[in-house]
Each structure stands twice: as C-alpha cells, then as structure tokens.
Amino acid sequence: MSEAESRPTLEAVAARAGVSRATVSRVVNGGDGVREPLAARVRRAVEELGYVPNRAARSLVTKRHDAVAVVIAEPEARVFADPFFALQLRGISKELTAHDNQLVLLLTEGRADHARVARYLAGGHVDGALVFSLHLDDPLPGLIRNAGVPTVFGGRPDWSDGAPGPVYVDSDNRGGAREAVRHLVGLGRNRIAHITGALDQTSAVDRLDGYRDVVGDADPRLVVESDFTPGGGERAMRELLDRCPDVDAVFAANDLTALGALRVLRESGRRVPEDVAVIGFDDVLPVAEQTDPPLTTVRQDIEEMGRLMARLLLGGPADRLGGGGREGADGGGDGGDGGDHESADVTASGVILPTTLIRRASA
Numbered sequence: 001m002s003e004a005e006s007r008p009t010l011e012a013v014a015a016r017a018g019v020s021r022a023t024v025s026r027v028v029n030g031g032d033g034v035r036e037p038l039a040a041r042v043r044r045a046v047e048e049l050g051y052v053p054n055r056a057a058r059s060l061v062t063k064r065h066d067a068v069a070v071v072i073a074e075p076e077a078r079v080f081a082d083p084f085f086a087l088q089l090r091g092i093s094k095e096l097t098a099h100d101n102q103l104v105l106l107l108t109e110g111r112a113d114h115a116r117v118a119r120y121l122a123g124g125h126v127d128g129a130l131v132f133s134l135h136l137d138d139p140l141p142g143l144i145r146n147a148g149v150p151t152v153f154g155g156r157p158d159w160s161d162g163a164p165g166p167v168y169v170d171s172d173n174r175g176g177a178r179e180a181v182r183h184l185v186g187l188g189r190n191r192i193a194h195i196t197g198a199l200d201q202t203s204a205v206d207r208l209d210g211y212r213d214v215v216g217d218a219d220p221r222l223v224v225e226s227d228f229t230p231g232g233g234e235r236a237m238r239e240l241l242d243r244c245p246d247v248d249a250v251f252a253a254n255d256l257t258a259l260g261a262l263r264v265l266r267e268s269g270r271r272v273p274e275d276v277a278v279i280g281f282d283d284v285l286p287v288a289e290q291t292d293p294p295l296t297t298v299r300q301d302i303e304e305m306g307r308l309m310a311r312l313l314l315g316g317p318a319d320r321l322g323g324g325g326r327e328g329a330d331g332g333g334d335g336g337d338g339g340d341h342e343s344a345d346v347t348a349s350g351v352i353l354p355t356t357l358i359r360r361a362s363a
Contacts, residue, residue: 008050010024010028013045013049013051016045016049017041017044018041019038023042027043066102067125068104068126068127069120070089070092071106071108071129072085072106072107072108072132072133073108073140075107075108076107083284084284087303088305089105091306091309092307093306095310095314096314099314104126106120118140118146118147121144121147121149129144129149129150130306130313131151132154134153134155136202137200141153151313152169153168153309154309155168155203156203156352158202169353170305170350170351171353173202174207175355176207176281177207177209177213179298181194181210183296183357184249190248191222191244192211192222192247192248193222193223193224194208194222194250194251195224195236195240197226198226198228203253204228207281211223219244224239224243228257229257230257231260233252233257233261234260235260236257236260237264241264249277249278249279250276250277252278252280252281254284255282255295255297258291258295259287259291259295265278273363278295279296279362280298282297283299283358288360293360293362299358304353305353
C-alpha cells in the first residue's frame with residue numbers, strides 16, 4: 001500500500017467524530033459555523049488518526065497557501081558568503097515558522113532570472129513576497145507589482161514611478177554613519193576616508209551621505225567606491241593608500257569591507273588603530289570580534305529587520321495578507337527581545353530601526 005493510500009482521509013475523520021465531511025472540512029480549514037462541542041470532537045479525531053490536511057485542497061477553500069517568497073536580488077555566491085543574508089533569513093524564518101508559513105527562497109543570478117521570479121510570483125504559489133538587496137535600476141519592483149503580490153521590502157527603496165509608497169524595513173544607515181565618523185573625529189583623526197558599498201543601493205548611498213554630513217568638503221580622494229565584499233575592501237584600501245598615504249582613519253561601509261581593509265593595512269605595515277583607525281558597519285558576528293584587532297563597528301539588528309519584514313507582511317492591514325492577529329510593525333508580541341521598538345522610526349510606509357556604535361580595539 002502506498003503512503004498516499006495509507007493516510008487518514010477526511011471521510012475517516014468524519015466517521016470517527018460522528019459528523020459530516022463538510023463539518024470536518026470547516027473545522028480543519030478554520031471556517032466558522034461549527035458549534036464548539038462538535039469542533040472539539042473533530043479535533044480529537046484528527047489527533048487520534050494523525051490526519052494531515054491537504055494543503056493544496058485547503059488553499060482552494062481559504063485562498064491562502066501559507067507560503068511566502070523571499071526574493072534576494074543577489075547571485076547565489078554572494079548570498080551564501082555574506083553573513084548579513086543569513087541573519088536576515090533567520091529573522092524571517094523565525095517569524096514565518098511562528099505562523100506556520102513556509103519560506104520559499106528565490107535568488108536572482110542576473111537579469112534573465114527576473115522574468116522567472118515574476119512568473120512564479122504571479123502564478124499564485126505564495127501569499128506574499130519579502131524582497132531585499134535591491135539595486136537602483138532593478139526591474140523587480142515593477143515586475144512584482146504587476147504580479148499583484150503583497151510585498152514588503154528590506155531596505156529603503158528608491159524609485160518614483162507614480163506607484164503608492166512601498167512598505168519597507170530599514171536601519172538608520174545615515175545616522176549610524178554620522179556616529180561612526182564623529183567618533184573618529186573625536187579621536188583626533190583629520191584624514192578620514194570612506195570605503196563605500198555598492199552605490200546603486202540605498203544603504204551605501206545613505207552611509208556615504210552620513211560620512212559627508214560630518215566631514216563636509218573633505219578631500220574627494222578620500223572616498224573610494226567598493227561593493228560590500230572583503231575583496232572589494234582590499235582593492236579599495238590599496239587604491240586609497242596610493243591616493244592618500246597620510247590617511248589616518250577609515251570608515252568602511254560594512255564589516256566585510258573593513259575586514260579587507262584591515263588585511264591591506266597590516267600588509268602595508270600600518271598599525272591599527274595607532275596609525276589608521278578603522279570602523280565598520282553591521283556588527284556581524286563573528287567577523288567583527290575576530291578581526292585583528294577586534295572591529296569597532298555600527299550595529300544594526302539584522303535579524304530583527306527580517307523578523308519585522310515578515311511581521312509587516314503577515315500582520316499588516318488586510319491589503320497585505322491580513323489576519324494573523326498580530327499588531328503592526330511597532331507593536332508587541334513574541335519572537336524577539338525588541339518587540340516594542342520604542343526608539344524605531346515608524347512611518348506610514350515602514351520601520352527604520354536605530355543603530356548603535358560598538359567600540360572595540362580598531363578605533
């Protein structure tokens with residue numbers, strides 16, 4: 001006998017409970033109109049028989065699939081090499097699991113994958129989408145909107161095509177950058193450089209703006225564009241030392257960039273922080289604690305960002321999935337220590353979480 005043939009059926013549950021098949025269906029699928037004594041008999045029969053609802057059939061009744069797509073607009077090699085993505089996915093997974101929702105991971109290796117992702121989303125396989133690491137010229141937002149899928153974005157979007165404001169969760173990238181650079185100024189450093197992230201992403205642009213808020217009209221040679229990777233940090237640091245050998249501080253756009261910069265400084269004979277102070281961004285562990293020396297960095301709660309993205313999608317207004325009995329993004333609830341987010345900037349479109357400077361030995 002096959003596994004499918006051995007599974008308890010809806011009819012078997014109905015027979016055990018002494019009710020009709022329709023009654024069992026309403027109880028199993030969360031419908032109304034069943035008196036509590038009968039519902040209790042059905043639930044007891046389900047438990048005794050080990051009945052597992054058919055999700056495909058259930059979705060026909062409820063119009064829900066209990067699945068959410070997570071779309072990361074980065075190639076696979078980048079996603080699995082950067083701990084930032086692992087932390088954000090962990091936060092998303094925890095929140096979805098708490099609501100018995102499945103996570104469907106979709107990666108984009110290049111532009112050819114965008115149409116594939118859009119077709120999948122439009123095909124009715126998931127109830128909503130969580131999208132992050134978008135680039136400024138990325139067509140995904142328009143494709144997803146055309147697919148008609150409720151969506152929450154990770155990171156502040158930056159497009160203006162006449163569409164209603166997107167819902168998003170982000171960190172205070174500009175404020176965190178200002179705090180980092182002010183700390184370097186407070187240490188007496190006056191040749192403060194910035195190694196940027198990929199400037200086709202709003203997080204990198206915001207951190208560059210925060211740097212400029214403090215240094216004003218500093219030597220433009222002190223800004224070198226990079227890409228949020230250790231290799232990019234190495235290349236940028238070498239270029240920076242060639243341009244400005246008297247640099248005495250570096251604010252790196254993320255911890256991985258700082259890791260690459262530290263390698264080059266060590267190879268060049270510069271002492272950190274005596275000769276060059278270094279600050280990163282993210283506070284990704286164990287990277288920040290295991291650099292040599294341990295890295296001073298700006299902490300953003302990456303896992304909480306992922307959790308709040310999922311919460312906004314699952315617990316927001318009716319036009320964003322609805323239901324779930326959860327409060328909005330700034331409400332309480334389980335799933336993390338920071339549930340209330342009293343210091344978060346909650347707007348009509350989303351949530352901006354605060355950042356904190358974590359001081360270690362590098363600055």
